[in-house]
Amino acid sequence: MNHIPTFDDIRETHERISIYINKTPVLSSDAINELAGCYVFFKCENLQKIGAFKARGGMNAVLSLSKEEQQKGITTHSSGNHAQAIALAAKAVGTKAYIVMPNNAPEIKKNGVKYLGGEIIECEPTLEARETTVQKIIDEKGATFVHPFNNYDVIAGQATAAIELIEQAGELNVIMAPVGGGGLLSGTALAAHYLMPNAEVIAGEPEGAADAIRSFKSGKIEKAPYIKTIADGLLTNLGDKTLEIIRTYVKDIITVSEEEIIAAMRLVWEQLKIVIEPSSAVPFAALLKENQRFAGKRIGIILTGGNVDLGKLPF
Amino acid sequence: MNHIPTFDDIRETHERISIYINKTPVLSSDAINELAGCYVFFKCENLQKIGAFKARGGMNAVLSLSKEEQQKGITTHSSGNHAQAIALAAKAVGTKAYIVMPNNAPEIKKNGVKYLGGEIIECEPTLEARETTVQKIIDEKGATFVHPFNNYDVIAGQATAAIELIEQAGELNVIMAPVGGGGLLSGTALAAHYLMPNAEVIAGEPEGAADAIRSFKSGKIEKAPYIKTIADGLLTNLGDKTLEIIRTYVKDIITVSEEEIIAAMRLVWEQLKIVIEPSSAVPFAALLKENQRFAGKRIGIILTGGNVDLGKLPF
Incomplete structure (x- = not known):
């Protein structure tokens, strides 16, 4: 939208x-x-x-994509609830979630994403590294980026x-x-x-x-x-x-x-x-x-x- | 019943x-x-x-009494959730709850009863003292005793x-x-x-x-x-x-x-x-x-x- x-x-x-x-x-x-x-x-x-509540927004963003877009996977960078929201939404439509997380993210957050079938891609804990890594996934996989709020x-x-x-x-x-x-x-x-x-x-x-x-x-x-x-x-x-x-x-x-x-x-x-x-x-x-x-x-x-x-x- | x-x-x-x-x-x-x-x-x-859940049983016991019985008040001995259940039920029908509690009961339990308008009567922390004290309230006030489970x-x-x-x-x-x-x-x-x-x-x-x-x-x-x-x-x-x-x-x-x-x-x-x-x-x-x-x-x-x-x- x-x-x-x-x-x-x-x-x-x-x-x-x-x-x-x-x-x-x-x-x-x-x-x-x-x-x-x-x-x-x-x-x-x-x-x-x-x-x-992040389940709501993540779900809507993923469900609103075309079938073709969904099939190429979803990506985001987050070490918080949005990461799990995207993993949940990707699972719901049967596609892959590529979640970029800082390499110092707590195990409990990583496990939450893994439990939902999300793939974690680790990067250095800087905003720049996160954005570069997400961009690489977009370029390589054709995945759609879902911003956590904007x-x-x-x-x-x-x-x-x-x-x-x-x-x-x-x-x-x-x-x-x-x-x-x-x-x-x-x-x-x-x-x-x-x-x-x-x-x-x-x-x-x-x-x-x-x-x-x-x-x-x-x-x-x-x-x-x-x-x-x-x-x-x-x-x-x-x-x-x-x-x-x-x-x-x-x-x-x-x-x-x-x-x-x-x-x-x-x-x-x-x-x-x-x-x-x-x-x-x-x-x-x-x-x-x-x-x-x-x-x-x-x-x-x-x-x-x-x-x-x-x-x-x-x- | x-x-x-x-x-x-x-x-x-x-x-x-x-x-x-x-x-x-x-x-x-x-x-x-x-x-x-x-x-x-x-x-x-x-x-x-x-x-x-104790709110359910206490409420039913008190609501099942006659108006005359309700007016004379309700009593029980409990330092737990049943005490608050009886205080809540007594409040609902506009009567008094006389709650017998051991004098070593935690403040938080006493406060829960007081918050609901119940009157606390302290006794020694023995089953005998509890039962004697409740009997005294029954004799003096004509209050009805509500057992916590039997x-x-x-x-x-x-x-x-x-x-x-x-x-x-x-x-x-x-x-x-x-x-x-x-x-x-x-x-x-x-x-x-x-x-x-x-x-x-x-x-x-x-x-x-x-x-x-x-x-x-x-x-x-x-x-x-x-x-x-x-x-x-x-x-x-x-x-x-x-x-x-x-x-x-x-x-x-x-x-x-x-x-x-x-x-x-x-x-x-x-x-x-x-x-x-x-x-x-x-x-x-x-x-x-x-x-x-x-x-x-x-x-x-x-x-x-x-x-x-x-x-x-x-x-």
Whole structure:
């Protein structure tokens, strides 16, 4: 797709991917509502296939290719959830996934891709090496590159989480998501704009990876002043496509400290009894930080994933 | 109710309690199915109100009382999930819950009851002190005692988890649950007997609290040879009512080691992305231990609860 997804695009995307993904539940907790002073509806994408919302966008991007393109294989560079999303999608259409990963990527990430039948191509841990290696695969195999977020098919896929959330939770005053590269936030903002135009879309971002808030204000893709956060899914900068959508349809970005992220993560584990990764806790941390602003409202939050190393918990 | 619950009793129970409890989701995982060599459907009672299936039985017992009985209050002795279940049920009907707890009960358990408006009465940490204190409350307040498991209304309530599981997962060859006092296992066995009589009901029990397997074989209520298990929800012995139902409708009890419980618990956390307490992992540990016996079958497992101290994880 070479345009900002329309409502029809997103609806068709949802139909296309629905048999390949989980319709994840929406959970809530009286104790959390009381503590937060508002009604919070958590969309549990940690319970999604591969343990993250990325399954949606990757699946849509691959399913949207022609049969000929699919047969030549898919490639991407990622050491995170997008790698598994592409491996899953390639497996679903019976083709190969060539996943470029830095040679220092954790075994658990490599195993996740291998389990899904993906082929891992290791490279030096620099962005340049990643891009060169992917380009080589494109040239040699004719594989199609699927960018993890700066891609309208991916954005349309991520939008389907908010589509389901709105259907499951009913009227919402605010919808919140974290922001890394901005694929999920863009999709969420579009879904809200089409289905619930009066709802505000607000993002959470770590103080230790505060690039999106600067880009949001300046209109240019900016880097974070410094990088130091447990929310390792949110280290990426925005792309031109996600920046444009976010500047148009997102109301605000709230930054939160490491302590606020860990406290919010622990609350979700304790009260909702689910495993979420630190990145998932960022928008809830933002809600708790500025809870006066949300008093009495109905808030939807997209919990992005649950891929966390149980041997390295922050509590 | 003064008889073993019939199918109609259980159906009426389900209608009675349904607006007060969560219809919890059933989750599954391709990775777990592949590892186990069968299809496993996990009924997530860790996502139930109060974080445990006990909400079902407690709610039914309290809702089944007359208005006059309800007004005089409810009492029980428990330092576990049943205490919160009774506090929740009392709150639902607008009456008082008098919860007798040993004076060494953890603060987190006391706070759970207080949060729900229950009144805690502390006593010495002996069974005798607990029973004397409860009797005093019955005499003084006219409150009704609700036993945590040896009570047909409670058993009918616990049966509703399996009723939902069968509805959600479809045809099952085996249904598994842990066994402590046997309330859940009794209810599960009755539900299976009425709705899916060809399914086998099999329990898991810790080797370090192996009383039910002895009672199951001898027909008398027996104690465990020794007590040493992380599955602190399964320390209780059976009662006469649960023993009778279990002897009639349960196929088998499988015991598992501490290492097997912890490994199964970790697998659930990692693959299903949910928080379960050690007791919940016991039937899944039993399945993994004897997986040849379950090869290719469709297995339902009731995950009983998610109330675990995140500061004291075994991994």
